[in-house]
Amino acid sequence: MAANPGAAPALTPEERQSVLRTLKSPRLLKTEVLGGLVVALALIPEAIAFSIIAGVDPRLGLFASFTMAVSISVLGGRPAMISAATGAVALVVAPLVASHGIDYFIAAVILAGVFQVALAVLGVAKLMRFIPRQVMVGFVNALAILIFLAQVPELLGVPWLVYPLTALALLIVFGLPRLTTAVPAPLVAIVVLTLITVLASITVPTVGDKGQLPDSLPTLFVPNVPWNLDTLQIVFPYALAMAFVGLLESLMTAKLVDDITDTRSNKTRESWGQGAANIITGFFGGMGGCAMIGQTMINVKASGARTRISTFLAGTFLLVFVVALGDIVALIPMAALVAVMIFVSIATFDWHSIRPSTLKMMPKSETAVMLATVAVTVATHNLAIGVGVGVLTAMVLFARRVAHFVTVERTVLELNGEQVATYVVDGELFFASSNDLYTQFDYARDPRKVVIDMHASHLWDASTIAVLDAITEKYRTHGKEVEIIGLNSASAVMRERMAGKLAGS
Numbered sequence: 001m002a003a004n005p006g007a008a009p010a011l012t013p014e015e016r017q018s019v020l021r022t023l024k025s026p027r028l029l030k031t032e033v034l035g036g037l038v039v040a041l042a043l044i045p046e047a048i049a050f051s052i053i054a055g056v057d058p059r060l061g062l063f064a065s066f067t068m069a070v071s072i073s074v075l076g077g078r079p080a081m082i083s084a085a086t087g088a089v090a091l092v093v094a095p096l097v098a099s100h101g102i103d104y105f106i107a108a109v110i111l112a113g114v115f116q117v118a119l120a121v122l123g124v125a126k127l128m129r130f131i132p133r134q135v136m137v138g139f140v141n142a143l144a145i146l147i148f149l150a151q152v153p154e155l156l157g158v159p160w161l162v163y164p165l166t167a168l169a170l171l172i173v174f175g176l177p178r179l180t181t182a183v184p185a186p187l188v189a190i191v192v193l194t195l196i197t198v199l200a201s202i203t204v205p206t207v208g209d210k211g212q213l214p215d216s217l218p219t220l221f222v223p224n225v226p227w228n229l230d231t232l233q234i235v236f237p238y239a240l241a242m243a244f245v246g247l248l249e250s251l252m253t254a255k256l257v258d259d260i261t262d263t264r265s266n267k268t269r270e271s272w273g274q275g276a277a278n279i280i281t282g283f284f285g286g287m288g289g290c291a292m293i294g295q296t297m298i299n300v301k302a303s304g305a306r307t308r309i310s311t312f313l314a315g316t317f318l319l320v321f322v323v324a325l326g327d328i329v330a331l332i333p334m335a336a337l338v339a340v341m342i343f344v345s346i347a348t349f350d351w352h353s354i355r356p357s358t359l360k361m362m363p364k365s366e367t368a369v370m371l372a373t374v375a376v377t378v379a380t381h382n383l384a385i386g387v388g389v390g391v392l393t394a395m396v397l398f399a400r401r402v403a404h405f406v407t408v409e410r411t412v413l414e415l416n417g418e419q420v421a422t423y424v425v426d427g428e429l430f431f432a433s434s435n436d437l438y439t440q441f442d443y444a445r446d447p448r449k450v451v452i453d454m455h456a457s458h459l460w461d462a463s464t465i466a467v468l469d470a471i472t473e474k475y476r477t478h479g480k481e482v483e484i485i486g487l488n489s490a491s492a493v494m495r496e497r498m499a500g501k502l503a504g505s
Contacts, residue, residue, distance in 0.1 A: 035303030036313030064286030069315025077269030116275030138373025169339030208330025455486030
């Protein structure tokens with residue numbers, strides 16, 4: 001079919017990220033506005049729920065979601081990503097709220113932001129390259145499971161009408177995109193269910209049942225704590241944990257959005273942007289937060305938003321809804337939002353990763369890394385712990401696999417009337433592979449002269465140098481002479497610098 005010369009050219013992902021281009025295009029701008037609208041509605045019950053987890057007034061979670069979204073829309077490095085109050089942060093700081101109160105909690109939020117800015121300057125974002133793909137897959141799958149599990153309590157012990165309403169909302173969010181994508185299906189589901197419950201006077205759980213919505217704008221808040229070393233000692237561990245958890249979740253979410261949109265984002269900017277957003281949030285009395293993968297998937301995947309406009313509007317709409325339109329928002333049935341989040345969980349899960357054909361093709365160690373990440377994340381409800389265990393599992397399995405790649409071949413020749421045992425070492429030598437190297441030599445039966453040929457290997461760490469020292473010392477106790485040859489320049493320099501200096505006196 002011939003191309004239509006009058007048709008608008010297809011936009012690249014980079015062009016879609018352009019705020020200016022979007023503002024000039026009614027079609028793209030509508031997508032951003034509706035995406036921000038849906039996200040704002042979905043944020044309200046979640047922010048209230050996370051406030052309850054942290055043990056604070058719902059206003060702290062709602063204000064945090066507003067200030068985080070608006071701040072990160074300007075400061076962040078990943079367009080279209082949503083940052084707000086999160087469960088991960090709530091779990092970290094809940095003990096501090098219980099033991100020392102709101103003021104110390106807000107001080108910890110501000111300090112966490114400072115830590116995140118400092119970590120960004122130190123290049124923490126570059127550590128993302130060390131997170132294996134299977135850990136990322138496990139992270140995504142675990143998050144999809146957690147999003148789904150978080151909806152289960154909303155479906156237990158509720159009036160029976162909740163179930164047909166939820167089914168109707170699911171039918172809309174899954175079926176409407178097959179007919180049209182002019183309006184985000186989640187928004188249609190929310191509006192339709194709200195109209196049904198209001199017009200038919202159906203009594204089901206609503207957003208208003210989650211907690212009281214604020215009736216005023218956030219104001220400047222300075223925590224009433226002593227600004228001394230004692231306060232620092234109290235808030236320091238919570239702030240540091242919050243900084244790491246928030247950055248990890250944000251950077252992992254940014255990487256996921258990169259993959260979905262086929263674009264790249266500035267992870268360093270995202271890191272200090274998250275820190276700055278938390279500092280701003282703290283001084284407006286918010287509970288702090290980080291990137292939210294559920295709301296980000298609503299924005300990017302369900303709504304098709306691609307720019308900072310949707311993120312900014314999500315925060316702005318949220319504030320308008322809870323302050324000016326709180327009475328109307330309170331009428332939204334939870335069944336509609338539950339259906340939207342179930343849709344998000346199903347859309348987020350990487351179903352390809354668990355297909356029998358994929359599992360059969362994938363090395364068992366890779367599957368083990370993915371399953372470990374999923375299992376620990378779901379068990380602890382902490383993405384940072386799950387990802388940490390996944391990375392550690394990948395490291396251990398990689399080290400174990402590489403350790404078996406080192407081979408040692410022994411030959412005995414007669415040179416100038418004297419027998420010489422030659423060992424050729426082949427492979428990369430580091431702490432895992434070099435430990436077995438010590439056992440590969442026949443110390444007792446070898447002739448008086450031994451040559452260890454290292455031309456096919458490389459020394460990577462002090463553990464290997466220590467093993468070579470132990471080998472030469474073992475031969476020396478047997479009255480035999482060892483010569484190590486064939487070291488490349490880097491290995492030779494390392495051995496010259498550390499040989500004989502690693503054992504204790």
